[in-house]
Amino acid sequence: MxxxxxxxxxxxxxxxxxxxxxxxxxxxxxxxxxxxxxxxxxxxxxxxxxxxxxxxxxxxxxxxxxxxxxxxxxxxxxxxxxxxxxxxxxxxxxxxxxxxxxxxxxxxxxxxSPHAPEKRMLIPENVKAWKNAKAAFKRDGNLRAVLSRVDISPEHQKQLMDECAEAA
Known part of the structure; x- marks a missing residue:
């Protein structure tokens, strides 16, 4: 489109x-x-x-x-x-x-909207959750498990994957 x-x-x-x-x-x-x-x-x-x-x-x-x-x-x-x-x-x-x-x-x-979104947004400043998301990405090779629990902006998804690649 x-x-x-x-x-x-x-x-x-x-x-x-x-x-x-x-x-x-x-x-x-x-x-x-x-x-x-x-x-x-x-x-x-x-x-x-x-x-x-x-x-x-x-x-x-x-x-x-x-x-x-x-x-x-x-x-x-x-x-x-x-x-x-x-x-x-x-x-x-x-x-x-x-x-x-x-x-x-x-x-x-x-x-x-007067209704809160269902999933919370994951941002790098939430250090513990960010570290857990990186561990899940390294374990699974993708973000499916993480995205089932939280939302991550496309920009932050890329940042997370880049950080995991640098650490490898």
């Missing part, structure tokens, strides 16, 4: 947008901070989520996501905390809602 280019890609936003999400995507919130608008179009301050994953797809940098009021309430529900300082190391599913009200218009907008 040929990849198509969303018209919003031309606007090159510093934030994640509906143009970046082609299907519901599981991401790990590394942290959320309150910061000024990076587009410099407003003096507004936003709850801004940064992710543990570095790429949304192979070769495509993952941008931070502005958490509007709806998504901030969802994060509160997922974490049990109203404080953005507690919204870290949380796995979320981001999807495009095609019927977000913006004034009198319906537009595409990013939403966070």
């Amino acid at each position: 040929t990849e198509k280019t969303h018209y919003r890609k031309a606007f090159d936003s510093p934030y994640l947008s509906s143009a970046d999400i082609v299907e519901p995507t599981v991401l790990t919130v590394h942290h959320v901070s309150l910061e000024g608008d990076k587009t410099k179009k407003t003096k507004d301050v936003f709850n801004t989520a940064y992710f543990a994953e570095k790429e949304i797809r192979q070769g495509e940098k993952l941008k931070p996501m502005i958490l509007n009021a709806t998504n901030s309430k969802t994060m509160k529900g997922l974490t049990g905390s109203a404080f953005i300082d507690d919204w870290k190391d949380v796995r979320i599913t981001v999807y495009v809602d095609h019927n977000v009200r913006f004034g009198k218009e319906s537009v595409e907008g990013l939403r966070i």
Whole structure:
């Protein structure tokens, strides 16, 4: 299947947008901070989520996501905390809602699912689990057993396999 280019890609936003999400995507919130608008179009301050994953797809940098009021309430529900300082190391599913009200218009907008993804995301910073995943890869020669228990981004799968090859 040929990849198509969303018209919003031309606007090159510093934030994640509906143009970046082609299907519901599981991401790990590394942290959320309150910061000024990076587009410099407003003096507004936003709850801004940064992710543990570095790429949304192979070769495509993952941008931070502005958490509007709806998504901030969802994060509160997922974490049990109203404080953005507690919204870290949380796995979320981001999807495009095609019927977000913006004034009198319906537009595409990013939403966070109120349901936590079933598997946790494995990242190298989780040292014990990372070491166990490397041991399973060395034992089995593949990641099937690991992926049955956890999710790993394509970037981190490659890193894990590269680390195992270097150690061999």
